[in-house]
Amino acid sequence: MKRKRLNNLIVHVLLIFSVLVVAAPILLAFIFSTQTPAQIFSYPPRFTFGTAMLENYSIAWNQFHLGVYMKNSFYIAIAVTVGKTIISFMAALALVYFRFPLKGAVFTFILLTLMMPTEIMIVALFDLVTKLGWSNSYAALIVPFLASATGTFLFRQQFLQIPTSLVDAAKIDGAGPLRFAWAILLPMSLNVVAAMAVIQFVYMWNQYLWPLIIIREGNRQVVQVGLRMMTSGQDATNWGIVMAGAIIALLPALVVFLLLQEQFSRGFALSQEK
């Protein structure tokens, strides 16, 4: 019993240490985001809150336009999250609940796109989107991401776990496929919807390379690239303001993640394994 106690204590100590290592960079960034340049460059460094919190955050928000970029990031993240969820749900509905020719081929066709991350084709995608006349537009940041194998796959896995007796019962009651999808399937798949919401929102919120290339006009840029712009004036970087920008930029994705992390851990990790 004593030995078990000691073991537990060691595990706790190790875990607390790891948790602190994980959190340290963000905690430090938050502390420095409240300091003036003089406080940041003081030696030894000060690990207490400084006096420039409001100033740093307001400069990051207004002068470095993070406010505008945040709004853009919100638009694209929400549009893609909603759009992709609906489109994947529809595709999975067809794949699971309908009998039609070439079904296996269709599923493979969708699954193969797992091997095609956007980054791999940025050169050609840039050409295409430019020819479509979409550069500097939200469309360029939204439309290419509206469908995904991951989403279709997650919904398909979920549907396959729902007993077939439900769909048979629905049919006997005279419910068509769309009515069945809306009234029964969707409410039973909310865990996947939640997992999708986290994955897609975080994914879109954190987009960096593609917006960097396709958006050349300031007022359409996204927040992650906005951060890059804050550091590009290397020599006189006011790190307090940059850290304020980093904290602002990380909050929305973190909030979504914290709200839905239980569904994320269960829905995503488990269904991926199977």
Add this chain to the structure above:
Amino acid sequence: MDTHAAYKSRWLPWVLLLPSFVILILFLYYPTIETFVLSLYQVAFLGLSKSFVGIENYKILFTDPEYLQIFKNTVVFAFFVVIFSMAVGLALSVLANQRVSGWRIYRLLLIWPYALSPAVAGVIFLFMFNPQSGIVNYLLTITLGIAPDWLTNPTLAMGLLVFVAVWKNVGYNVVFYIAGLQNLPGEVLEAALIDGATPWQRFWRVTFPLLSPMTFFLLIINTIYAFFEAFPFVDLLTKGGPSNATNILIFNIYRDGFEYYKTGMAAAQSVILFIAVVFLTILQFRVGEGRVHYGG
């Protein structure tokens, strides 16, 4: 398998699939094919003229020492990122999976960097590792009396990139490993316990083999992460320097494609990366389907 397929309709499934088809064909299949095509061309500035050069771009890729260096960097970077983020992820998961109180909170506090963007991590580490005003060199000075120049020493710069990428990615592995650990068949572990196996033996002889499908899945996912998601780290921290020591493929594709306007070369490098991903994915399906220790 097809027992769920209760409905029959000539057109409705195709209508449901149409949006997916349009997006996937137009924005994934077509650009991928187009990348192959472009890799066979030499494209002049801003695409003003395009001339077919066959496999010339690939010849340059595999002979020019600068490109060979980039391949090497990519492999080194991916190797260390994958090894460290998986080993640390597994170790932390095993710890958090001990039946200690508050394991849910520990799990949350270990996995939340998943939601952070590489760009946020990048700028924060850029500041922390700043040789003059960064906190890391301050701590190293007072404890060890050293203040390394992180971004001008090739090995240190690569080490820093690996460190950031691992720090950011460990949480992802913890999510999956904890899920895997909780899905393990309890009977097997109990049997090992009754047989008097030490915790060390139990882990290596029972737990680790049972986790092998998860490990393999994560191996692929982590490699792909190291190939692609590392772009912001390189872009923000080192810009590929010093003297190309941290220039990895994804960064060089960006640079060739959008700074030097060598579209054909950028496309050829994309094709190489694409082949690597296809190879890994096929491997995952082969191994993942075959030798399986599914828990539940």
